[in-house]
Amino acid sequence: MSQRRGAVVFVILFALLALAGRGLVLSRAEAGENPPWKLCFSPDGHCSSLILEAISSARETVRVQAYSFTARPIAEALIDARRRGVDVAVIVDKSQTSERYSVMDLLTEAGIPLYVDYCCAIAHNKVMVIDSKKVVTGSYNFTQSAESRNAENVLVIDDDKMAKAYLDNWIIHRDGARAYAAK
Numbered sequence: 001m002s003q004r005r006g007a008v009v010f011v012i013l014f015a016l017l018a019l020a021g022r023g024l025v026l027s028r029a030e031a032g033e034n035p036p037w038k039l040c041f042s043p044d045g046h047c048s049s050l051i052l053e054a055i056s057s058a059r060e061t062v063r064v065q066a067y068s069f070t071a072r073p074i075a076e077a078l079i080d081a082r083r084r085g086v087d088v089a090v091i092v093d094k095s096q097t098s099e100r101y102s103v104m105d106l107l108t109e110a111g112i113p114l115y116v117d118y119c120c121a122i123a124h125n126k127v128m129v130i131d132s133k134k135v136v137t138g139s140y141n142f143t144q145s146a147e148s149r150n151a152e153n154v155l156v157i158d159d160d161k162m163a164k165a166y167l168d169n170w171i172i173h174r175d176g177a178r179a180y181a182a183k
Contacts, residue, residue: 036158036159037155037156038050038155038156039153039154039155040153040154041151041152042140042146042152042153042154043148043150043152047140047146047147047152047153048073050136050156051074051128051136051156052073052074052077054128054130054136054156055074055077055078055130056080056081057130057131058084058086058130058131059086060086060087060131060132061087061088061131062078062081062086062088062089062128062129062130063089063090063128063129063170064078064088064089064090064127064128064142065090065091065125065128065169066090066091066092066093066125066141066142067093067123067124068095068141069090069103069104069141069143070142070144071103071144071147072103072106075106075107078090078112079106079110082110082111088112088113089114090114090115091114091123091125091170091173091174092115092116092117092180093122093123093124094116094117096116097116104182105182108180108182109182114179114180115173115178115180116177116178116180117176117177118176118177118178119173119176123173125173126138126140127166127170129166129167129170130163132163132164133158133159133163134157134159134163135157135159135162136156137155138153140152140153
C-alpha cells in the first residue's frame with residue numbers, strides 16, 4: 001500500500017471514530033469491501049472481546065505495550081497463549097510498579113518476560129502486535145474501567161507493514177526498558 005493510500009485509510013478510520021456513537025462495534029460487513037480492520041467503542045461495546053479474540057488468534061508471537069494493565073481476563077488470555085507455545089512479552093509504564101491491581105506479578109509468574117519502560121514522562125502506549133501481522137491499538141487501557149466505565153476505542157488492524165512499524169517501536173522501547181522480576 002502506498003503511503004498516500006495508507007494516509008487516506010487512516011483519515012477514513014479516524015473519521016469513523018469521530019462520527020461513531022457510544023458502544024458501537026463497526027463490523028467488517030457494515031464497513032463494506034471486507035476492510036482489514038475491526039473497530040469498537042466502550043463502555044458499551046464489549047471491546048475486550050476484540051482484544052481476547054486477537055490474542056486467541058496468535059500462533060507465534062504477541063508483543064504488548066501497556067500504560068495501565070490491570071485486566072485479569074486479558075492477562076489470562078496472554079498466559080493461555082504462552083501455554084499454547086506463543087512467544088509473549090510485555091512492556092508496561094513505570095506507574096505499574098506501584099499500581100495496586102497491576103497484573104505484572106501474574107504475568108511474570110507465568111513465565112512471560114515483562115519490562116518496565118522508564119523512557120519518558122509516561123509510556124502511554126496501548127498496543128499489541130500479534131504474529132507480526134496484526135495490530136491492536138487505540139485509547140483502550142487494558143483495565144476494567146476501559147471496558148465498563150470509560151469512553152475508549154479499540155482498533156484491530158490486519159496489516160503486516162503497520163505491524164512491522166509497531167514492532168520496531170516495541171523493540172526500541174524494550175531495549176531501553178528494565179526487566180521486571182516478580183516480588
